[in-house]
Ligand code: SF4
């Protein structure tokens with residue numbers, strides 16, 4: 001599991017980009033995208049996924065269930 | 075195109091067709107707010123002498139510029155839809171041209187070269203500048219390097235302010251504006267649904283408590299270190315109109331030098347929480363009533379026109395469209411400092427001459443009709459004179475006059491982007507409605523038909539003061555008017571209200 005950004009919703013405000021502890025968020029063609037391989041759902045860093053917590057548009061940063069749930073490497 | 079449609083949605087057209095309003099209940103908005111400069115201490119008055127946003131007189135002579143380098147925000151406001159610009163320092167429903175810090179510095183250089191009166195560069199959005207600290211400070215650093223003579227300013231909701239005070243001091247930022255809509259968390263919680271703070275999304279009263287505390291802490295820190303602080307408040311009828319009187323007193327006590335109370339802009343088509351819940355905007359007289367109740371507290375600012383986050387220009391003009399990224403590519407990059415200095419020296423000379431002329435020519439205020447107080451609309455394009463044709467005015471400056479003197483009371487916009495195609499009749503109707511609470515309009519020229527329409531609405535159309543100094547002319551008109559009222563020849567116009575226009579101030 002990872003998070004993804006619904007492109008049609010994203011306002012390209014860039015608020016999420018610097019909040020991601022894994023540098024997984026980048027701008028691409030006018031909207032922001034999450035690199036699923038880098039996303040850890042913020043596990044091990046914060047209680048809440050940072051992109052979800054900061055994004056001003058509801059339901060824009062959402063779970064991408066095509067990825068298995070991230071397992072923290074403890 | 076997108077914003078043109080939004081600015082004049084179906085709701086607004088309906089309001090305009092309803093005709094002049096005689097009281098509340100009208101959902102329309104727009105007019106700004108002016109410091110009575112005599113309320114400011116001398117030292118501060120000198121500091122803001124060239125700042126069009128802070129000095130009512132300066133705003134006839136100097137231009138400001140905002141660069142939209144800060145898209146991210148760290149709070150949610152009920153009057154904001156983050157698909158557009160921040161509504162605190164800009165207007166809902168508007169999208170600014172977003173720039174990287176390097177592009178912003180290039181744009182500032184181009185504008186400074188073309189408009190020598192440009193004396194202030196600010197960052198106000200489109201989100202919160204301090205939620206984008208790298209971009210904001212990189213831009214300010216770049217501007218200071220090429221234009222050491224301009225004042226830098228910054229607007230913020232205050233949440234991140236205490237963390238950045240050192241950098242603000244280091245960059246010699248001249249003025250900071252903090253938007254404080256409430257000091258009581260209970261009231262604030264009706265305005266802010268959530269904040270993003272300490273890596274968490276915090277809602278409700280807890281969020282409001284943190285935000286209010288951080289705003290006050292930031293204000294105190296800046297004041298303690300000698301940075302001028304202005305406070306902006308959005309007047310939201312039914313939520314904070316009484317509370318703002320208290321906000322005014324407290325921010326004054328904490329050292330804010332100016333307080334700017336702006337009307338909420340609210341329309342369903344903006345897609346804001348307030349717009350969708352039917353929260354209405356205040357009318358012109360409701361705004362004025364709150365501003366008047368704050369007299370004696372922090373000096374009030376009445377000439378703010380709520381520019382968009384990438385506004386460029388003087389008074390009612392917005393020349394942003396001349397300086398898009400595409401266009402600045404062909405403008406020489408280095409502003410000529412000698413040319414700028416000379417132009418600004420000329421402006422100061424004109425201001426001194428006008429001040430002398432004002433003292434020499436000002437007719438005495440009539441002693442007759444001591445209770446008469448009137449609002450007058452003036453069509454001007456700057457330089458403190460009545461110099462615009464009624465039909466060409468995109469905004470009017472509103473003054474209040476009585477036996478005590480002439481005071482600036484605000485702006486009234488009558489024209490919006492996308493309305494060029496608007497029928498003349500509709501435009502005229504909109505102009506007449508927006509001036510409904512005025513007894514007279516002073517313009518360089520007023521055509522026969524508009525004159526007739528104004529007369530039908532009970533507003534005097536006056537062109538005999540064309541090219542005259544605003545204050546001198548208003549006194550001249552009032553002298554005559556009060557005499558006529560006294561003799562029973564004219565019925566004093568009073569108790570009217572006007573809708574404030576919705577939508578962003580854009581001429582792009
Ligand atoms: S959930 Fe966390 S790690 Fe994943 S993209 Fe969002 S901020 Fe980055």
Ligand code: SF4
Nearest residue numbers: 010011013014016055
């Ligand atoms: S915070 Fe939300 S709206 Fe802003 S860029 Fe990220 S995904 Fe897009």
